[in-house]
Amino acid sequence: MAKYGMSMCVLGMHEEFRPYNIGAIHTAATEMLAGSEVAKYSRKPDIMADAAYAILIQDPKTCTGNFFIDEDILNQAGITDLKHYASVPENADKLMPDFLVDDDVPSSPPGVPL
Template identity: 50%
Template sequence: MSMCVLGMAEEFKGEIAVNALWPRTAIHTAAMDMLGGSGVENQCRKVDIIADAAYSIFKKPKTFTGNFIIDENILKEEGIKNFDVYAITPGYPLLPDFFLDEHPDVVMKKKESHSKI
């Protein structure tokens, strides 16, 4: 996906914007029910967060192109502070997305602890 975004962003520069959007946490879909089984929805967010994040991107000028955006990050930039409204079960621990690394500070701490060995 990332190579497609970069390629199309350059190819369509000045005409349309091309960006990638990814969720920070698991989003409740039929696929999550199949993969996670009964009760997995409690650990997921509603699809509404993706819709709101996409809308935030669509509002930007077409010069905003070639970006890789995480839903939660762009919504924070928009001033959203309460993410419980997106949770299927507010207050329940959320599953992190399968394809994203942990928060950068956690990754750096792990790297530092491994380099001391």
């Protein structure tokens, strides 16, 4: 039941986060859906751990009730070179988009705060 609930949340949030051009994270699930080649064009899950850390060290009185995007939170923390998160560093500029995000979505929509 919990997995179903999580799946429904993902389906709902994909529309909300569509404008942010979110890339895929290499997991067993993405490999199951797209094959082993998906790793070559995805980021390592480490980016999620580092983003979580950047969130957790913030003051909980001023940082609560938010949805975060890993790349944005790391950029705000001063980490702007994200190439080391690529599963294959040579492909850091060729990351595939998330499965639930259209390819033709602009990466920085006007008027949308981060």
